Amino acid sequence: xxxxxxxxxxxxxxxxxxxxxxILLAMLIMIDSVLYGMGFIWMKHPTNTFIILLVGFTYFxxxxxxxxxxxxxxxSPKRMTAKTIGIAMFxxxxxxxxxxxxxxxxxxxxxxxxxxxxxxxxCGIMWAVIGVVYLIKRVRxxxxxx
Amino acid sequence: xxxxxxxxxxxxxxxxxxxxxxxxxxxTRQTMNAIENGDYNPSxxxxxxxxxxxxxxxDQLFWExxxxxxx
Numbered sequence: 696x697x698x699x700x701x702x703x704x705x706x707x708x709x710x711x712x713x714x715x716x717x718i719l720l721a722m723l724i725m726i727d728s729v730l731y732g733m734g735f736i737w738m739k740h741p742t743n744t745f746i747i748l749l750v751g752f753t754y755f756x757x758x759x760x761x762x763x764x765x766x767x768x769x770x771s772p773k774r775m776t777a778k779t780i781g782i783a784m785f786x787x788x789x790x791x792x793x794x795x796x797x798x799x800x801x802x803x804x805x806x807x808x809x810x811x812x813x814x815x816x817x818c819g820i821m822w823a824v825i826g827v828v829y830l831i832k833r834v835r836x837x838x839x840x841x
Numbered sequence: 842x843x844x845x846x847x848x849x850x851x852x853x854x855x856x857x858x859x860x861x862x863x864x865x866x867x868x869t870r871q872t873m874n875a876i877e878n879g880d881y882n883p884s885x886x887x888x889x890x891x892x893x894x895x896x897x898x899x900d901q902l903f904w905e906x907x908x909x910x911x912x
Contacts, residue, residue: 702868702869703868703884704868704869704871704872705872763869763872768863768869768872769867
């Protein structure tokens, strides 16, 4: 069995934030459905779901950073950085392989509508929010330690 | 919940920082800070680990009698 790497306060906070994120996602999906039912389409179908998912993800990660529940006590900064870079490289490799496979073997063409740019913009905003939360938390943490 | 000043003084008596105790116990410094400030109620297992590191008993660090509750 994999050992849990978070201490008990972190685990309880992560459970709490996960529950809040779930409620947030459920509420946003409900609001989206109601708006769609009323004829107000703010975004086309798969994109709106992705954006709602990204909002929930951003909320969870930001709350974890703010509540010191993102990284366990045994994680060193070097190991965490190496893991992050590894995951990012793995994600890029999977994206390139998938795109290559779809274009070469399935004769699919890249999308020409604005969904891709919208997703890129939302992803960028998500990472910016996470970065800002991390920076503010770090500055406050340094002041508290002093 | 009131601050746990006995925990803080026991730690200071051994000249240990919150980070030292946290590393010895296997939690984050923020968790130790929350326990000392009374923001978090630790489990019995964590209390025992802290007591072992600081060489104190549960009563000495965590038992709240009337005089302690007033603090």
